[in-house]
Amino acid sequence: MTPDAEFGYELLVCRYAELAWHPSEGSRPALVSRQLGTKDRRWDTVVIELDPEAFERRREFGDRAIDSDLLHVVRGAPAEWAFYRDALPHPGYPWRYVRQAVHRAAGRDLIEKRRDGNRIEIRRKRPYPDWVERIVAVENKPDLDRSAADRLSDQLDHDIETALADEAWLATETTGERVEPALLREMPVEAGILATDFSGGLDADAADVAWHPSDLSPGEGQRRDPETETLRLEIAERAYGKGWRSYHDTMRPDCRHFELRREGRALVPYCAAKGKVPTARECSGSCPEFSPEPPQWRTRGWPIEGGPGKGIERLLRRRRERERDRAERVE
Structure with missing residues (x-):
């Protein structure tokens, strides 16, 4: 079942991108992150398409x-x-x-x-490689009512005008209608539309392209200005370090109610006390349901490995590392 919160939907879109990017042009090696951008614009999901050989050299600079x-x-x-x-x-x-x-x-x-x-x-010690090939921005809005569409239209217009990303997409839940409502909204024609269906769990077939995006990268013989190229590289580096599973840094996995639950081929955070996917704002020490793990849990293992919360953090970090390994091997 698709999580109630837009935050949960965002996590599923990120996991889908890991499994099936590029949605219309076949498999491409990529890293996925979330909530990145500039002081003027923050993207929900960011896909960094990369050169595997150059990425292998980038990894020599550390994690x-x-x-x-x-x-x-x-x-x-x-x-x-x-x-x-x-x-x-x-x-x-x-x-x-x-x-x-x-x-x-x-x-x-x-x-x-x-x-x-x-x-x-x-x-x-070694040359810094040119490992970033393309940057793709995705806005996530599972329920695209008219007011949400108006706001997203302005945001996507900004992405297209600045061309900081090479593609701009809107991801939204499919309605099953013959013509998806997203196609009837006044969206920029340059933005792609990804119609998702996570009702049966998430896998690589959980989305269809309802509208193909335009290529926003410079034309043949043209280049972005050096300042823009540097900004793109800074975004890519933050995506490399952060990934999209770093929500444990802003949530409270040390709460006894915090769990990870499976949605097909994705793991999403779940609050057993509230019975839903929480947002980072909800999952905090100020939550009235917050119940910290008892000290006996936190001192398990040797030297001290911690309780379930620390285990969740280690699991998410291992999965981020696994995706880095996979991106490096893709041909």
């Missing part, structure tokens, strides 16, 4: 995201030792912040550094 300051250092680090201010392009902000990023990058083993008198020199 954590490389933030914007670190990207400036890692991408600009030279093959031979050089003073960091000579090696890196001007950041547009004071060099002292770059110096801090150099120390952080070396601390994470992303680059090498050494001191030559009062000068800090850097050298790359």
